[in-house]
Amino acid sequence: MAVVVVESPAKAKTINKYLGDNYTVLASFGHVRDLPPKDGSVDTENDFEMKWEVATDSKKHLRAITDALKADNDLILATDPDREGEAISWHLTEALLKSKAIKKDTPVKRVVFNAITKTAVTEAMANPRDVDMELVRAYLARRALDYLVGFNLSPVLWRKLPGAKSAGRVQSVVLRLIVEREMEIEAFRAQEYWSVAAGLTTPRGAQFNARLTTMGGKRLEKFDLPTAESAELAVQAVSSRDLFVQSVEAKPASRNPTAPFMTSTLQQEASRKFGMGAKQAMSAAQRLYEAGHITYMRTDGIDMAPEAVQAARAEIEARFGKDYVPASPRIYKNKAKNAQEAHECIRPTDMSADTEKLRLTDSDQRRLYDLIWKRTIACQMEAARMERTVAEIGSKDGQVGLRANGQVMLFDGFLKVYEEGRDDDSEDDGRLPQLAQGDALAKAKDSLAADFAKAAPEAADSVVESTSDALQRAAGALMSLDGAILGQQHFTQPPPRYTEATMVKRMEELGIGRPSTYASIVTTIQDRGYVRKDKNRLIPEDKGRLVTIFLVNYFGRYLQYDFTADMETQLDDISAGARDYKDVLARFWRDFSAAIEETSELRITEVLDKIDEVLSPHLYPPREDGSDPKVCPTCGIGRLNLKTARSGGAFIGCNNYPECRYTRPLSGDEGDAELSGDGKLLGYDADEGIYLRNGRFGPYVQRGKVTEENKKPPRASLPKTWTTDSIDLERALTLLSLPRQVGTHPEDGEPIESAIGRFGPYVRHNKTYANLPDVEEVFTIGMNRAVELLAEKAARGGRGAAAKPLKELGDHPDGGAINVMPGRYGPYVKWEKINATIPKEIEPEAVTLEQALELIAAKAATKRKPAAKKAAAKKPAAKKPAAKKTATKAATKTAEKKPAAKKAPAKKATAKTSSSKSAAAKKAATEAPDSDGSAG
Numbered sequence: 001m002a003v004v005v006v007e008s009p010a011k012a013k014t015i016n017k018y019l020g021d022n023y024t025v026l027a028s029f030g031h032v033r034d035l036p037p038k039d040g041s042v043d044t045e046n047d048f049e050m051k052w053e054v055a056t057d058s059k060k061h062l063r064a065i066t067d068a069l070k071a072d073n074d075l076i077l078a079t080d081p082d083r084e085g086e087a088i089s090w091h092l093t094e095a096l097l098k099s100k101a102i103k104k105d106t107p108v109k110r111v112v113f114n115a116i117t118k119t120a121v122t123e124a125m126a127n128p129r130d131v132d133m134e135l136v137r138a139y140l141a142r143r144a145l146d147y148l149v150g151f152n153l154s155p156v157l158w159r160k161l162p163g164a165k166s167a168g169r170v171q172s173v174v175l176r177l178i179v180e181r182e183m184e185i186e187a188f189r190a191q192e193y194w195s196v197a198a199g200l201t202t203p204r205g206a207q208f209n210a211r212l213t214t215m216g217g218k219r220l221e222k223f224d225l226p227t228a229e230s231a232e233l234a235v236q237a238v239s240s241r242d243l244f245v246q247s248v249e250a251k252p253a254s255r256n257p258t259a260p261f262m263t264s265t266l267q268q269e270a271s272r273k274f275g276m277g278a279k280q281a282m283s284a285a286q287r288l289y290e291a292g293h294i295t296y297m298r299t300d301g302i303d304m305a306p307e308a309v310q311a312a313r314a315e316i317e318a319r320f321g322k323d324y325v326p327a328s329p330r331i332y333k334n335k336a337k338n339a340q341e342a343h344e345c346i347r348p349t350d351m352s353a354d355t356e357k358l359r360l361t362d363s364d365q366r367r368l369y370d371l372i373w374k375r376t377i378a379c380q381m382e383a384a385r386m387e388r389t390v391a392e393i394g395s396k397d398g399q400v401g402l403r404a405n406g407q408v409m410l411f412d413g414f415l416k417v418y419e420e421g422r423d424d425d426s427e428d429d430g431r432l433p434q435l436a437q438g439d440a441l442a443k444a445k446d447s448l449a450a451d452f453a454k455a456a457p458e459a460a461d462s463v464v465e466s467t468s469d470a471l472q473r474a475a476g477a478l479m480s481l482d483g484a485i486l487g488q489q490h491f492t493q494p495p496p497r498y499t500e501a502t503m504v505k506r507m508e509e510l511g512i513g514r515p516s517t518y519a520s521i522v523t524t525i526q527d528r529g530y531v532r533k534d535k536n537r538l539i540p541e542d543k544g545r546l547v548t549i550f551l552v553n554y555f556g557r558y559l560q561y562d563f564t565a566d567m568e569t570q571l572d573d574i575s576a577g578a579r580d581y582k583d584v585l586a587r588f589w590r591d592f593s594a595a596i597e598e599t600s601e602l603r604i605t606e607v608l609d610k611i612d613e614v615l616s617p618h619l620y621p622p623r624e625d626g627s628d629p630k631v632c633p634t635c636g637i638g639r640l641n642l643k644t645a646r647s648g649g650a651f652i653g654c655n656n657y658p659e660c661r662y663t664r665p666l667s668g669d670e671g672d673a674e675l676s677g678d679g680k681l682l683g684y685d686a687d688e689g690i691y692l693r694n695g696r697f698g699p700y701v702q703r704g705k706v707t708e709e710n711k712k713p714p715r716a717s718l719p720k721t722w723t724t725d726s727i728d729l730e731r732a733l734t735l736l737s738l739p740r741q742v743g744t745h746p747e748d749g750e751p752i753e754s755a756i757g758r759f760g761p762y763v764r765h766n767k768t769y770a771n772l773p774d775v776e777e778v779f780t781i782g783m784n785r786a787v788e789l790l791a792e793k794a795a796r797g798g799r800g801a802a803a804k805p806l807k808e809l810g811d812h813p814d815g816g817a818i819n820v821m822p823g824r825y826g827p828y829v830k831w832e833k834i835n836a837t838i839p840k841e842i843e844p845e846a847v848t849l850e851q852a853l854e855l856i857a858a859k860a861a862t863k864r865k866p867a868a869k870k871a872a873a874k875k876p877a878a879k880k881p882a883a884k885k886t887a888t889k890a891a892t893k894t895a896e897k898k899p900a901a902k903k904a905p906a907k908k909a910t911a912k913t914s915s916s917k918s919a920a921a922k923k924a925a926t927e928a929p930d931s932d933g934s935a936g
Contacts, residue, residue, distance in 0.1 A: 002074040005065060005092060007085070010290035010850040011116065015078065018118045019125070024068045028079070029854060032058040033091045035147050042144045042151075044593070048585045050144060054095055057858045065092070066101040073106055076128065081112035081343060082298055083575060084516060087139035089131050114305075115349045116292040138575035144585055145169055145567070152596050153555065157547065160599065160607045162644045164547050165528045168521075170513050172551055173564045175525050177506060178498055179540045179548040186618060188494035193223045194231035198238055198402060199484045200393070201444040206433030210393050212238060214401030231487035234400075239485045241395035243402070245439040248391045253407075254383040257414040259302040259332040260345035260376050263515030264508040266297070266368075269375070271501035272421030274367055275536055278500050278519035279841035284364035285346070287848060292349060293358060294372055298516040299343035300508075302332045304376075308344075311351040312380040318352075320416060326382045347376040364846055374418040381414035389432050393441065406432030443484035497537040511565035523841055542666035545618070546650060549611045554599050558592065604644065612642040619652060619666065635660035642666075664694055683729035690732050692724060699724050701732040719756060719775040734779055739764075743783040745790075752786050754778045765790050805830075809849045818852050820844050829855050 001024045006012050009027045016025040033052040035041040043049045054062065069075060077092060079085035089110055096102045109128035113120040149169040157164040196212035213220055215234055225231045261269070263282075270281035285297035304312075309329045317325050332345075354373055360366040387408045394401040408431055409415075498506065504518045513521055522538075525531045530544030540548075551559050558564075567588075573579040612619065620629035620640065632638040638656025643663075654662040680692040688704045704713040716735040718727065739755035745765050754763045754772070761772040763786045770789040772778060805819035806827060812818050818831045820838070827844035829836045829852045836855035838844055 001068075001072050002076055003065065003068045003072060004076045004078050005089075006078050007080060007088060008290060008850070009853065010287070010848070013850070014116050014290060014292050015121055018121045023076075024072070026065055026068060027061065028065070028088060028092060029058065029061050029857075031055070031088055031091060032062055032095055035143065039151070042147050044148070044589055048144055048582055048589075050140065052091070052094070057861045060857075060861065062095055062099065062101075066096065066099060069096070069101050073102065074109075075102060075106065076109045076111060076125070077131070078111050078113070078124070080298070081114055081296055082516065083135045083139050083142075083514075084298075085112070086110075086132050086135040087143075090133075090136045090139075093131065114344050115295040116289065117349045120349075134577045135575050137581045138571050141574050141581035141584055142571055145588060148585075148589060148592065149558070152592070153551075156596060156599055157550070160602055160604055161546055161550050162604070162650075164543065164550075165530075167547065167551060168524070169558070169567075170517065170564065171521050171524050171528075172547070173512055173559055173561065174503065174507065174521050175530050175540070175544055176548050176552065176559050177503070177561075178525070178531055178538050179545050181495060181498060182540050182545075183618070185494040185497070190491040190493075191223065192226060193490050193492070194225040194228065194234075194487050195490060196225070196231060196234045196238060196485065196487050198243070198486075199444040200243065200404075201442040202433050202435060203439055204434065207444045208404055208406075208433055210391070210402035210404040212400065213403045214394065215399070217398055225487075228487070228489070231489075235485045235487050238400050238402070239443075241397070241400055243393050243395060243400075243441045243443075245435050245437055245441065246392040246394050246401075247437055248389065248435045250387050250389045252410075253386050253388045255386070255413075255415075256383045257330070257378045257381055257418070258375070258420045260304060260347055260379045261372055262300050262302050262334070262345055263298050264300070264504050264518060266346055266372070267504045267518060268501035269371060269421055270368060271499055271504075271536070273371065276364070276368075277523070277533075278504060279523045280364065280843060280846075281368060282519045283842055283846060284362070284368045287362070287846075288365055288369055288372075293353070293369060294349060295344050295347050297346050299346060300334065300515045301343045302334050302345045304332075304345050304347060304379075308347060308351070309380060312377055315351040316377060316381055320381075323411075324382050324413065324416065326380070330380055332379070345376075346372055348373050351377065362846060364843070378414040378418035381417065382411075384409065384413035384415045385411040389435075391432060391435050404432055406430060497539060499536050499538065500533075503538060510561045511568050512561065514568070519841075527840065542650070545615060545666075546611055549614045550607060553610055553614065554602070554607075555595055557595070608642045608644065608650070615642075632656060632660055632662050634662040638662075665698070682727065682732050685729070685733055690729055690736070692727050692732065694724075699727075701727065701735050703736055716756075719761075721775055738778070740778065742781060742786045746787065752783070752790070754781050754786070763789055768793055806844050807847065809847065809852050812853070812856070818849065818856070820847050820852070831856050834859050 001022055004015065004019065004023050004025045005028055006015060006025065007028055007030055009029075012025045012027045016023070019025060033054050035050060036053040041051050043051070075096070077089035079088045079092075093102075093108055097104065102108070108131070110131050111124040111128050113124040146169055150166065153167040154165075157167055198210055198212070199207065200210055201207050212234060215224070215237065225234055259265070266285065267278045267281050270276040271278070276284075282297065285294065288294045289297050306329075313325050313329065348369070351373075355366055355370040358369065360369060387410055389406045389408070391404040391406075392401065393404065496502075500522050503522055507513050507518055507521075525544070526533060526538075529541060530547060531538050531540055533539075548559075570579060570584050574581045574584065616630075619642070623629050630640050632640055632654040635654060635656050638654035638660050640652050640662075641655055642650055643653040644650050650666060652664050652666060654660040682690045682692055682701070684690065685703070691702045691705075693700055693702055698717060700715050700717045702713055702715045704710060706713060714736055716738065718724070718735070722731075739753040742752040742754050742763065744750065745752055748766075750766055752763060752765045754761070754777075756762075756775065756778055757769075759771070761775050761778045762769050763772060763781060764770075765786075768790055770786075770793040772781065772789075806822055807820040809818040809820065809829075812831050816832045818829060821828055821830045821835075822844075823835075823837075826840075827838045829838060829847065831852075834856050836852075836859035838847060838855065842851070
């Protein structure tokens with residue numbers, strides 16, 4: 001039987017259904033080889049030769065392929081249809097040649113299909129080709145670049161910027177985007193402006209609203225009404241004049257559907273509509289693809305196969321009628337920079353199969369498939385037709401002019417199925433009543449109140465009042481002369497923070513990264529602690545700012561958006577055969593290695609001073625009293641500057657140390673200077689001062705001061721939900737009194753205590769700990785509830801007891817249930833005695849049986865290592881039968897060995913030194929890469 005190799009077991013299972021018993025379908029489980037995490041894996045002195053190593057977990061998969069090839073030497077490589085898939089096919093071929101599983105003259109066929117359907121697979125098998133070496137060379141160039149940047153730049157960061165984790169060719173550029181956006185927001189100064197609107201009534205009694213557009217015969221620009229006074233004059237001008245309809249113009253308009261999904265637009269829409277992260281969306285899409293429901297999900301093409309277009313048009317006619325089918329098929333062209341349209345768009349493989357028909361049980365897959373199906377069907381539907389009406393309104397003297405806009409839907413077209421989400425909150429204008437030129441218009445306050453209620457809900461109740469005082473009391477944003485003419489205050493808004501959706505969109509616009517890397521890059525900078533996600537917005541942490549400022553100042557060229565995009569273009573040229581990949585690497589390395597060399601003499605103090613200078617507006621905001629923000633607020637003599645902590649990271653401290661011990665976190669507020677130094681005195685308890693202080697790890701309370709006799713006075717950190725403003729002497733004493741004695745247990749008389757620990761608030765009895773949902777309960781919990789919580793915990797077995805599974809996946813092929821379990825350090829997959837951690841990017845509820853088997857296999861492989869070592873160590877002891885030795889001889893031999901044993905510590909020390917270097921090298925190589933399918 002011919003051996004077919006794909007990447008995942010799920011894909012193998014689906015393809016095996018279509019190929020039948022004449023083929024053996026096996027999975028490579030991704031890449032089988034990678035660059036070992038050590039110096040010299042890319043040899044810059046030897047024409048960028050790359051030294052590959054078969055991963056430990058991959059050896060058994062290669063062995064299975066090798067064993068299958070013994071029965072039939074016909075090898076068919078059916079990995080994914082992209083650069084990464086091509087690279088895996090090449091790696092497999094090279095690894096099998098090296099192990100002599102195949103020979104140089106063994107026929108190796110490469111087949112690709114964009115969808116896992118019987119038709120696509122059968123057609124691909126009938127049209128094999130060779131491995132595309134141009135695509136492989138593009139992969140080699142990308143992998144070498146990422147290795148060279150990560151392996152050389154990350155150690156520079158560790159040495160010059162304590163606390164920094166890693167840098168990457170693309171991840172650092174994306175981090176720069178987020179940091180610069182945050183600095184734009186901080187530097188933004190809002191500008192006030194006003195608008196004026198009128199509520200009007202037609203002669204037939206219909207009400208509508210219009211906005212002031214002309215004042216004094218001059219068209220109003222955005223900032224022409226800058227103050228409340230100017231808006232009041234405009235309100236009076238409109239209020240004192242009779243208004244009539246000058247013109248009414250109705251124009252037909254149409255709205256066309258958006259293009260079908262490619263990787264970036266799918267991630268954006270999943271984020272907008274479902275709040276899905278990029279990783280979560282791609283994980284669900286991967287499972288849909290492997291099950292044969294959608295086409296390949298890593299693509300920047302929006303073209304659709306002709307047969308798919310015809311199928312979509314037939315489905316539209318069957319479901320909605322001929323009116324919804326355009327006269328000719330719609331053709332879409334990609335506008336993205338560096339777009340490679342080698343692949344189709346992301347679409348369903350069966351246009352007639354909607355979500356209900358597929359009956360998907362996984363919620364992420366169900367929602368994502370519904371989105372893909374609707375977008376694909378909508379992209380081939382008729383345009384929506386509407387009528388847009390513009391009414392110009394004015395006074396007879398021409399001094400004031402207003403405009404009203406409205407829209408009427410005449411035919412919904414594609415909107416019957418799908419409407420694209422938006423990143424802003426703009427809304428279409430509503431419908432206007434019947435208007436005719438010359439109609440006299442009366443003023444109607446009720447209509448306007450409803451309109452302004454949408455814009456300012458907090459002022460809605462006051463809008464209908466007739467005095468401007470009432471309106472200004474409501475929100476300081478509205479004013480009125482008679483309730484029918486209103487002025488509304490506005491302020492310009494700073495640019496919004498990026499969401500994962502808008503970040504992916506920006507990366508696509510700039511040509512940074514590829515569709516296969518968007519999700520991993522955005523996830524990596526969050527995993528590194530450089531960026532956090534709050535309410536779906538990406539916010540840079542201080543660590544991320546420091547890394548960005550360092551790289552911009554010392555490696556600025558490599559963080560330029562144009563440079564990164566140009567590098568992507570060069571990689572695309574390599575895949576097209578237009579460039580030699582080693583020439584690209586040589587040019588890059590020549591300049592990059594020089595930049596690395598230039599930083600070798602930099603001292604940490606120089607780096608911190610430079611970062612301190614650039615980040616000054618952020619680190620030292622202006623003070624209300626106008627004094628120098630860099631003067632220490634505690635001693636008034638020293639100056640504040642950026643310092644590094646022994647534990648890594650950085651903080652703001654006074655340079656008058658140790659005389660002055662003022663410190664605060666980078667993102668801390670220095671407004672309350674009392675919290676630094678000796679802290680804020682809250683009061684006294686038993687003649688000891690109780691202080692509120694701010695440390696490097698946040699605010700805390702302390703009993704007494706540090707003295708020679710009392711070097712470690714009692715301290716207690718403030719819970720995260722407590723603010724420094726809420727702390728008084730009483731609350732401080734309650735914190736310092738912890739653990740609190742709740743009472744004695746009714747069964748054994750042992751104490752029950754409540755306290756706040758590393759993992760939050762809890763109650764304890766002997767060795768049984770039960771978590772509390774709220775910090776406040778630590779100080780209020782009574783005996784009944786405490787005993788109840790402890791009993792529930794004891795019923796579950798207390799610490800180390802088997803928890804209830806989050807999800808039951810089924811049985812292992814070798815027997816035994818596989819479950820997804822909650823763990824102290826995160827969810828994991830459990831099978832018998834093997835516990836395999838679930839990667840952060842995978843939601844525990846979304847784990848499939850196939851994924852679980854992969855995780856278990858990987859964990860089992862690592863668990864077998866120690867056993868192999870022990871067996872090897874015992875071999876010398878087995879050589880006893882040669883001759884029987886007396887006890888005296890054995891003792892003599894033991895004594896002879898003693899001198900060698902004394903030398904061991906010296907060897908061990910040497911090994912430790914080299915291993916620590918190796919560990920640093922390994923960290924650089926594993927954390928740094930950020931291209932297709934790699935870590936960062």
